[in-house]
Amino acid sequence: MQQAQWAEPQDFDRVLTSMCTEPHPRAREAAERFLATNPGDPGTYEAVAGLEAEAVEKLGAIAGLSEPAGYVSSGGTESNIQAVRIARNRADTDEPNVVAPTSAHFSFRKAAELLGVELRTAPTVDHRADADAVAELIDDDTVAVVGVAGSTEYGVVDPIPALSELATDAGALCHVDAAWGGFYLPFTDHDWHFGHADVDTLTIDPHKAGRAAVPAGGLLARSESLFDDLAVDTPYLESTAQITLTGTRSGAGVASAVADALASRGHDVFGPELPLVTADLSVPMTDELRDRGWRVSKTGSGELRIVCMPHVTRSMLRSFVADLDWY
Ligand SMILES: *Cc1c(COP(=O)(O)O)cnc(C)c1O
Numbered sequence: 001m002q003q004a005q006w007a008e009p010q011d012f013d014r015v016l017t018s019m020c021t022e023p024h025p026r027a028r029e030a031a032e033r034f035l036a037t038n039p040g041d042p043g044t045y046e047a048v049a050g051l052e053a054e055a056v057e058k059l060g061a062i063a064g065l066s067e068p069a070g071y072v073s074s075g076g077t078e079s080n081i082q083a084v085r086i087a088r089n090r091a092d093t094d095e096p097n098v099v100a101p102t103s104a105h106f107s108f109r110k111a112a113e114l115l116g117v118e119l120r121t122a123p124t125v126d127h128r129a130d131a132d133a134v135a136e137l138i139d140d141d142t143v144a145v146v147g148v149a150g151s152t153e154y155g156v157v158d159p160i161p162a163l164s165e166l167a168t169d170a171g172a173l174c175h176v177d178a179a180w181g182g183f184y185l186p187f188t189d190h191d192w193h194f195g196h197a198d199v200d201t202l203t204i205d206p207h208k209a210g211r212a213a214v215p216a217g218g219l220l221a222r223s224e225s226l227f228d229d230l231a232v233d234t235p236y237l238e239s240t241a242q243i244t245l246t247g248t249r250s251g252a253g254v255a256s257a258v259a260d261a262l263a264s265r266g267h268d269v270f271g272p273e274l275p276l277v278t279a280d281l282s283v284p285m286t287d288e289l290r291d292r293g294w295r296v297s298k299t300g301s302g303e304l305r306i307v308c309m310p311h312v313t314r315s316m317l318r319s320f321v322a323d324l325d326w327y
Contacts, residue, residue: 010022012309012311012312013293013316014292014293014294014295014316014320015295015309015311015312016294016295016296016306016307016308016312016320017295017296017297017305017306017307018295018307018309019152019180019208019209019307019309020207020208020214020309021208021209021211021309021310021311022211022310022311023211023212023213024211024212027211027212027213028213030213031212031213034051052071052072055072055206055218056068056069056070056071056072056218056220059182059204059206059218059220060220062182062183062186062193062204063178063182063193063194063195063202063204063220064193064194064195064196065193065194065195065220065222068220068221069220069221069222069223069224069226069227070218070219070220070221071218071219072206072216072217072218073215073217073218073219074215074217075179075205075207075214075215075216075217076105076107076177076179076180076203076205076208076217077105077107077110077217078217078219079179079203079204079205079217079218079219080105080107080108080111080175080177080179080203081107081110081111081114081115082219083111083144083173083175083201083203083219084098084108084111084112084115084117084143084144084175085111085115086173086201086221086226086227086229087143087144087172087173087175087201088115088116088117088143088144089229090143090173090226090229091143091172093140093141093143095118095141096116096117096118096141096142096143097117097118097119097120097137097139097141097142097143098111098112098117098118098119098120098142098143098144098145098146099120099121099122099134099137099138099142099144099145099146100119100120100121100122100129100145100146100148101121101122101123101124101128101129101130101133101134101146101147101148101158102121102122102123102124103124103127103128103129103148103151103152103153103154103156103158104121104146104148104177105148105152105177105179108146117143120137120142121137122134122136122137126156127151127153127154127156127270128151128156128157128158128159129147129148129158129159129163131159131162131163131166134163134166135166138166138170138172139170140170142170142172143172143173144167144172144173144174144175145163145164145166145167145170145172145173145174145175146163146175146176146177147159147160147163147164147174147175147176147177148176148177148178148181149176149177149178149181149182149185149190149192149193150178150179150180150181150182150184150185150274150276151181152179152180153278153299153300153305154270154271154273154276154278154299155180155181155271155272155273155274155275155276155277155307156271156273156274157181157185157188157190157192157273157274160174160176160190160191160192160193160196160197160199161191161196161197163197164197164198164199165197165198167198167200168198173200173201173226174197174198174199174200174201175199175200175201175202175203176192176193176199176201176202176203177202177203178192178193178202178203178204179203179204179205179208179217180205180208180209180274181209181274182202182203182204182205182209182210182218183204183208183209183210184209184274184275185274188274194220194222199222200221200222200226201219201220201221201222201226202219202220202221203217203218203219203220204218204220205217205218206218208309209309209310211310267279267280267281268280270303272308275307275308275309276305276306276307276308277305277306277308278299278303278304278305278306279303279304279306280302280303280304281303281304283302285324286298286304288323289304289320289323289324292323294320294323
């Protein structure tokens with residue numbers, strides 16, 4: 001029996017579950033060069049401060065903002081926490097709440113707990129936010145409405161324009177969590193960014209599909225003034241110089257390939273909308289795959305979950321499917 005936990009830490013050969021991937025060679029090189037710099041101290045580290053501005057500009061271009069405000073954070077968790085913090089601090093209520101679909105990432109639970117904000121979660125339909133269900137939870141104390149653009153478990157996109165309208169009507173901020181999806185969505189027809197709807201803040205992680213080295217998250221805002229309500233300076237972290245889009249298309253391609261392979265073997269497959277597929281594989285089958293060294297994970301409802309990041313190649317999936325056939 002092959003022990004998955006003995007694999008090299010950065011051996012992606014059988015990793016089907018991760019939302020991180022092999023860093024782009026240029027990103028790796030840049031991370032090494034800038035290892036000891038601190039963008040939180042722009043006076044001392046001028047070069048990296050300039051690079052951070054460039055990174056924000058590039059993330060903004062992907063997310064439909066020509067003059068973006070924002071910073072490079074430690075990841076989607078920090079960006080989501082900061083977005084909730086902006087919404088809480090600018091609102092005039094003692095009992096703030098944030099409304100999100102049940103599919104929202106657990107970082108919003110951390111944000112709610114840390115910030116003393118009530119998190120209200122609305123049921124989804126086909127794993128997507130349901131605008132009517134979200135509307136029912138909104139009241140005068142709602143400070144933000146959250147939409148997910150590329151959900152963590154099923155890779156689907158919420159109806160962002162409808163959610164942003166609800167936020168506007170409630171005088172709340174609209175936050176879009178595109179931590180994982182942000183680098184895939186430009187190749188789709190989805191309405192998800194600042195250019196498509198009245199989005200106020202948006203999370204997009206270079207260290208997921210952007211092929212940057214960990215840690216590199218991104219928080220973008222429609223205007224610099226949204227950051228005014230943060231009482232202390234944002235904790236600027238190391239930024240990587242290169243933000244590439246390479247691999248995204250081929251990721252989508254391999255996702256379709258694996259969905260077809262699973263469906264043709266009689267499994268109930270969900271997706272892919274973005275390069276993420278789930279299928280109803282049995283527990284013994286999943287255990288067998290794990291014994292064979294595949295790093296696979298399950299959704300909360302028990303489906304097998306495969307994330308087709310750039311390190312997931314066609315030949316890797318062929319060998320995965322061959323193992324399915326063996327079972
Ligand atoms: C991964 C993920 C996060 C959290 O990002 P980290 O970088 O792991 O902190 C937040 N939201 C979504 C949708 C994610 O997929």
